[in-house]
Amino acid sequence: ISPGAGRRGNNNPADTVEAYFLRTARRIRAAKLVLAAVIVIFSLFAFTVNRSQMTVSNLRYMLKYIDFISPASPVENSEVYFDADDKAKLSLLRGNPVVLDGSGLSVYDRTGRVTLHENFAFSNPAIIAGEKYVYAYDLGGGTNTLKIFNSYAELYSCRYDNPVLGVSVNDDGDYCVITADKGYASGVKVYDSDNRIIYSKQFGDVYTVAAALGKDAAYVLTATVTVDDGDYVCELSRCDTTKEQVVNVMRYLGELPLDVSYFDDGGFVFITDRAVRFFDADCSVVEERFFGSESAKRYFSDDEYAIITYATQIVGNSTRLSVLGSDGEEVFSEYYEGDVLGASVGGSDVLYVLTTGTLHSYSLRDGNSSAVSIDRESAQLIVTDDYVAVGSEKGMTVIVSGGVLPGD
Numbered sequence: 001i002s003p004g005a006g007r008r009g010n011n012n013p014a015d016t017v018e019a020y021f022l023r024t025a026r027r028i029r030a031a032k033l034v035l036a037a038v039i040v041i042f043s044l045f046a047f048t049v050n051r052s053q054m055t056v057s058n059l060r061y062m063l064k065y066i067d068f069i070s071p072a073s074p075v076e077n078s079e080v081y082f083d084a085d086d087k088a089k090l091s092l093l094r095g096n097p098v099v100l101d102g103s104g105l106s107v108y109d110r111t112g113r114v115t116l117h118e119n120f121a122f123s124n125p126a127i128i129a130g131e132k133y134v135y136a137y138d139l140g141g142g143t144n145t146l147k148i149f150n151s152y153a154e155l156y157s158c159r160y161d162n163p164v165l166g167v168s169v170n171d172d173g174d175y176c177v178i179t180a181d182k183g184y185a186s187g188v189k190v191y192d193s194d195n196r197i198i199y200s201k202q203f204g205d206v207y208t209v210a211a212a213l214g215k216d217a218a219y220v221l222t223a224t225v226t227v228d229d230g231d232y233v234c235e236l237s238r239c240d241t242t243k244e245q246v247v248n249v250m251r252y253l254g255e256l257p258l259d260v261s262y263f264d265d266g267g268f269v270f271i272t273d274r275a276v277r278f279f280d281a282d283c284s285v286v287e288e289r290f291f292g293s294e295s296a297k298r299y300f301s302d303d304e305y306a307i308i309t310y311a312t313q314i315v316g317n318s319t320r321l322s323v324l325g326s327d328g329e330e331v332f333s334e335y336y337e338g339d340v341l342g343a344s345v346g347g348s349d350v351l352y353v354l355t356t357g358t359l360h361s362y363s364l365r366d367g368n369s370s371a372v373s374i375d376r377e378s379a380q381l382i383v384t385d386d387y388v389a390v391g392s393e394k395g396m397t398v399i400v401s402g403g404v405l406p407g408d
Contacts, residue, residue: 078110081395087122088393090380091129093151095387097396100127100136107151110398118154120147129384130169137164137177146177148195156195166211170262174217178208188222190241199241206235209257212268217241221268223257232256236270238283248283261301263326269306271299276308278328287328294320302345305331309340323351323364331364342381346401352388354381359390361405370407 080097088101096115097108102125107116123141127134133155137146140163148156165186166178173193180187180202187202188211198217206224213220222237234255238248255272262268266281273296278287294310297319301307310320312335319340323332332351342354345364353360357376362369374397378390388401399405 077397077399078112079395079397080108080110080112082106082108082393084393086393087125089125089127090382090389090391090396091127091134092382092384092387092389092398093129093134093149095384095398096151097389097391097398098127098129098134098149099396100125100134101393105134105136105147105149107149115151116149116153118147118149120145126167128167128169129382130173130175131171132173135167135169135175137167139163140165144179158195165208168211168213168220170213170215170217172216174213176211176213176217176220178211186224188220190217190220192217199239199244201239201246210260212260212262214262214266214268219247221260221262221270223260223270225257234272236260250283258296259299259301261306264303265326267326269301269324269326271296271306271308276306276324276328278306278324278326289324289328298340298343300343305345307343307345307351309343321353332362334362341379344381344383346383346388347385348403350401350403352381352383352401354378354390359388359405361388363404368404370405372405373408 082099084099084101085103088099091098093107096110099106102122104117104119106114109115122138122143124139125136126139127136133148133150135146135148138144144160144163146158146164146167147154160179161182162180164177164179167175169175174191176188176190178186178188184202184204185206186208187200188208189197190199190213192198199220201222203224206226208222208224210223211220218241220239220241222239224235224237226233231254234252234257236250236257237246239245240247252272255274257272259271260268267286268279270277270279275288275290277285280286291310294312296308297311298309299307304326306324308322308324310322312318312320317338319336319338321334321336321340321343322330325331336355338356340353340355343352345351349364351362351364357373359372359374360369374390375392377392377394379392380390382389383401386401387398389396389398391397
C-alpha cells in the first residue's frame with residue numbers, strides 16, 4: 001500500500017472533530033459580524049427617521065427596564081463612606097446603598113463607587129424602597145415633590161399642589177401618594193407601575209394620616225382623622241380602586257391614627273395611639289390589643305409582622321419590644337436599656353433590632369440570638385430578605401443576612 005493511499009484514507013476521529021469545530025467557529029464569527037452590521041444600520045436608520053421621538057422622557061422610560069448594577073457580590077459585609085447632611089435617610093437598592101439628604105440622592109455600589117448622583121433640594125427628605133426602584137419625597141416639605149429612581153437614572157418626577165405626607169409601595173411597583181389637590185384638606189392618589197394614575201380620593205374636611213396599597217393595587221387603605229366636640233374621630237376606610245368606591249369603613253372615637261400596613265396574606269394591621277388591631281383579608285377584626293398602661297413609642301411593619309416598642313417604668317429609661325404576627329399573637333418580647341432605634345424581620349424569620357452601639361439578631365424559628373457591636377453613631381436600620389444594613393449620615397455597613405449574625 002502506497003503512502004499516498006494511506007493518507008487519502010485517513011479517518012482519525014480527532015482530526016474530524018477539530019475540522020468540524022473550526023468550520024463552526026468561522027460560521028459563528030461571520031454570523032456575529034453580519035448581525036452587528038445589521039444592528040448598526042438599523043440604529044442609524046431608527047435615529048434618523050424618528051429623531052423627533054428621541055426625547056428625555058422616552059429615554060427615561062427605556063432606562064426604567066435597564067439596571068447596569070449587578071446584584072451585590074456575596075461578600076460577608078462592606079463599608080461605604082459618604083458625607084451627607086444631618087437630614088440623610090438611607091435605603092438599599094438590590095443590596096447597594098442609597099443616600100437621600102437635603103441636597104439630592106446618591107446610589108453607591110458595594111465598593112463605594114458612586115453610580116448615580118442627582119442634585120435637588122428637599123427640606124425634609126424621606127425615602128422608601130420597592131423591589132426595583134426607590135421613591136424619594138419631601139415629607140411635608142415645601143417642594144411638594146416625589147421622585148422615582150432606579151440605580152442608573154431618575155425615572156419619574158411629580159410636583160403636587162400640596163405637600164406629600166406619605167408614600168406606600170406594593171411588590172408590583174404600584175404606589176400611592178398621600179397628598180391633597182387644590183381646595184381639599186387631604187387625599188390619596190394611586191398609580192400603577194407605569195406612573196399612570198388609576199384612582200384618586202380627596203377629602204374636604206378630614207386629614208389623611210396614613211395609607212397602604214394592597215396587591216395588584218386593587219384596594220387602598222386610608223386612615224383619616226377629624227375633630228368633633230373636642231375629641232378625635234378616626235376612620236379606617238378600604239377603597240376598591242377598580243370600582244372607585246369605598247367598600248368598608250371602621251370608625252373609632254377618641255383615637256388618633258398612626259399607621260396602617262398590609263401583610264402578605266392580604267390582611268392588615270392598624271395602629272392608633274390607644275390600640276393595635278389586626279384584620280383578615282375580608283376586613284374582619286381578628287385581634288384587638290389596647291396599650292393600657294404601656295405607652296407606645298415606635299412602630300414598624302413588615303410583610304408578616306407588626307413591631308411595637310413601649311416605654312416602661314421598670315428601671316430608668318428602658319424599652320420593651322413586642323413582635324406580633326399577622327394574627328395578632330405575640331411571638332417575641334424583649335427589654336432593652338435605652339431606646340430601640342429600629343427593628344425589622346428579614347429573610348429566614350430573623351429579627352434585627354438596633355440600639356445605640358449594638359445590632360441584635362434573633363431567630364423567630366428556633367430562638368437563637370446574638371449581639372454585634374457597631375458604631376454608636378449608626379441610627380438607621382435597613383433590612384431586606386437578603387441584606388441588613390446600619391448607618392448614619394457618615395456611612396453604611398451592609399451585611400449579607402443569611403441568618404442570625406455571628407456575635408462578638
